[in-house]
Amino acid sequence: MQIKKGVSVLKNGKLVAFPTETVYGLGTDAENDDAVLKIFEMKNRPMFNPLICHFKDIDAVRQQAVFNKDAEKLAAKLWPGPLTIVMNKNKKCTVSNIASSGLRTIACRIPSNPIARDLLEKFNGIIAAPSANISSRLTATSKKHVVKNFGKKIFIIDGGTSEFGIESTVVDLSQETPRILRPGAIENKIIKEILPNLIENDDNNMPIKSPGQLYKHYSPNIPLRLNVKDVKKNEVLLNFGKNNLKSRIKEINLSINSDLREAAKNLFKFLYELDNKKYSGIAIAPIDNKGMGIAINDRLKRAAFTE
Ligand code: TXA
Numbered sequence: 408m409q410i411k412k413g414v415s416v417l418k419n420g421k422l423v424a425f426p427t428e429t430v431y432g433l434g435t436d437a438e439n440d441d442a443v444l445k446i447f448e449m450k451n452r453p454m455f456n457p458l459i460c461h462f463k464d465i466d467a468v469r470q471q472a473v474f475n476k477d478a479e480k481l482a483a484k485l486w487p488g489p490l491t492i493v494m495n496k497n498k499k500c501t502v503s504n505i506a507s508s509g510l511r512t513i514a515c516r517i518p519s520n521p522i523a524r525d526l527l528e529k530f531n532g533i534i535a536a537p538s539a540n541i542s543s544r545l546t547a548t549s550k551k552h553v554v555k556n557f558g559k560k561i562f563i564i565d566g567g568t569s570e571f572g573i574e575s576t577v578v579d580l581s582q583e584t585p586r587i588l589r590p591g592a593i594e595n596k597i598i599k600e601i602l603p604n605l606i607e608n609d610d611n612n613m614p615i616k617s618p619g620q621l622y623k624h625y626s627p628n629i630p631l632r633l634n635v636k637d638v639k640k641n642e643v644l645l646n647f648g649k650n651n652l653k654s655r656i657k658e659i660n661l662s663i664n665s666d667l668r669e670a671a672k673n674l675f676k677f678l679y680e681l682d683n684k685k686y687s688g689i690a691i692a693p694i695d696n697k698g699m700g701i702a703i704n705d706r707l708k709r710a711a712f713t714e
């Protein structure tokens with residue numbers, strides 16, 4: 408029922424929020440300019456920040472994008488799944504230029520979530536879908552979060568809590584050397600095993616390559632402090648692993664056993680829970696910067712960024 412309604416919403420050029428294995432997406436028909444514009448409006452998203460296009464299978468991607476050898480390898484091993492590949496558009500590309508912000512490249516992903524796949528299959532088109540949150544705000548990993556962002560203004564397909572809880576890894580294959588543009592749900596080292604010359608961005612030193620890598624992003628309404636050694640009087644604590652940190656008000660632990668996958672899955676959910684103006688801020692315990700921790704720390708750094 409939900410899928411059927413979702414398909415008709417998409418065919419009518421409207422927006423549908425749907426689950427993927429990473430986070431919830433706010434989707435629309437990628438080949439319909441007016442529909443795509445609505446996404447930018449609804450999210451309050453800068454027009455220069457392009458959207459990810461979701462496809463039902465590799466053949467559908469081939470119709471829009473140019474595969475090089477690296478793309479063939481990654482696609483064969485990691486699709487469907489939480490990987491987004493930026494490729495050059497091919498001549499016949501029919502995706503709205505608004506969706507790709509006028510770039511000659513296109514970000515492609517084949518999700519593995521069964522609801523997302525079913526929706527794509529039955530819609531039989533391409534779904535442009537950024538994460539289902541207001542621009543620069545916390546990412547949605549459940550229907551409840553989507554409602555918090557957009558109220559009841561859009562149709563939402565409920566798929567429970569997101570499996571990974573953090574967005575897909577974005578890899579740029581549009582140039583000679585493959586490069587990570589955004590660390591995400593697939594760890595860099597898995598991609599590096601397939602593409603040994605992969606460049607992993609150290610975003611302390613690199614210029615912004617992905618237009619979406621705006622510094623302020625994924626932000627709650629109250630200030631964040633990272634890598635804390637102590638917790639201030641009115642702060643709540645987002646803890647990780649076992650340590651001596653304590654909040655006098657409230658504390659949640661991302662993973663008592665320091666499991667980084669569990670922490671990624673809980674990250675946005677717990678940030679929503681702690682994001683309340685009655686607290687002065689959120690203190691965040693140090694989180695290992697390896698494996699999935701790289702994506703977690705990337706999100707936290709942007710969430711904590713202040714102009
Ligand atoms: O897991 C995900 O990736 C989720 C689900 C819904 O699929 N989507 C998501 O979309 O996180 P969004 O729009 O929040 O992030 C898309 C990222 C942005 O950083 C954007 O700048 C980058 O992908 N991107 C999109 N097209 C690009 C392009 N042609 N070149 C470089 N970066 C691109």
Ligand code: MG
Nearest residue numbers: 537538546574
């Ligand atoms: Mg996003």
